[in-house]
Amino acid sequence: MAKKVGLVYFTYLVLSIVFLNVSSLTLPYMVTSKPRHTKYSLSTPAPGSGSLVTPDNLPATANSGISLYRVKSNGATCILLKTDGLIEITYKSAIDEEKGDTYMPDYPIIDGNCQEDDASMRLSWNGYSLYWEFAKTPGGERWYISKLELTVSKDxxxxxxxxxxxxTFKLVHKQMLFPTPVSNSFSCDESVIDLESPDEDFLQQDLRGKIFLRAFQLQPFMYKGTNFGPPFACNAQLGFRDETAPIAVGSTLAIAVLLTVGGYGVFRYFKVKKVQYNTME
Incomplete structure (x- = not known):
């Protein structure tokens, strides 16, 4: 009887340790850093030459440089973006390092597509086109930016x-950005997104870009209102947990524990049986 109690206690102890290790597992993920120097002007940038899809694309605050971009589907808002954005592109020419930049204007041409689990938005103005692609995590609990693609006119x-x-040439960012609970908006005072060229021909020219986003707030997959949902601040991302890796690690540890406990049980069984047999002799 004492041996059975000992085996049960041992099994409980091992499972408790595994549970604590798996439940406390947090994986690192990408967090965009803040710019080390300001890239913004206090004056409102000149509007682009495009036209709006919706009439409510107006600056959030007069003379603040902050613009509001909205995509609608069947009359309902499905993507909402607010920011004072600046795009900077650099490359090496035969002369020197060249640089070009542009503000995201108040009045770009807006195009978008909204589905249940994926969505996209394109902002176009004066030789620039910025494409945003959104997706959800496998469990559907969080949304994130799955791809950013900037297309620029060579002219x-x-x-x-x-x-x-x-x-034209393109710069992209293909890694996950800003994982945020569904029905919440992502909010950050300042964010920087790095862009790189997918074309190997541009490697020698060191073609790259950055998107500076001030007073940044973003939300896809809306449909239930015309305004942003509760903000999910960028510093709150530190508590984000990956949904797939803990499951895989936990499953591996669970199998290892079962094998250990099973092996221990078999060992104890034959040992006790042998002791009883020797005693009977």
Whole structure:
């Protein structure tokens, strides 16, 4: 009887340790850093040459430089973005390092597509096109930016020394950004997103870009209102847990524990049986 109680206690102790280790597991993920120097002007940037899809794309605050972009589906708001954004592109030419930049204007051309588990938005103005792609985590509990793609016209003055036969060039960010609970908006005072060229021909020219986002707030997959949901601050991302890796690690540990406990039980069984047999002799 004492041996059975000891085996039960041992099993409980091992399972408790495994549970505590798995439940406390937190994996690192990408967190965008803040710019070390300001890239913004106190004056409102000049509007682009495009036109709005919706009439309510107005600056959030007069003369603040903050713009509001909205995508609607069947009359309901499905994507909402607010920011004072600046795009900076650099590359090396035969002369020197070249640089071009542009503000995200108040009045770009807006195009978008909203589905249940994926959505997209495109902002276009004056030779620039910024494409946002959104998705949900496997459990559907969080949304995130799955891809950012910037397309730029080669005809623009800052890029006249860029060596390419194409009329446009692209810069992308393909990694997960800003995982946020569904029905919440992502909010951050300042964020920086790095862009790189997917074309190997531009490696020698060191073509790269950055998107500076001030007073940034974003929410896809809305449908239940015209305003942002509760903000999920960028510093709250430190508590985000990956949904797949803990399950895999936990399953592996559970199997290891079962094998250990099972092996121990078999060992104890034969040992007790042998002792009883020797006693009977």
């Amino acid at each position: 623009l003055e800052p890029y006249r020394h860029l060596k390419t036969f194409e009329k």
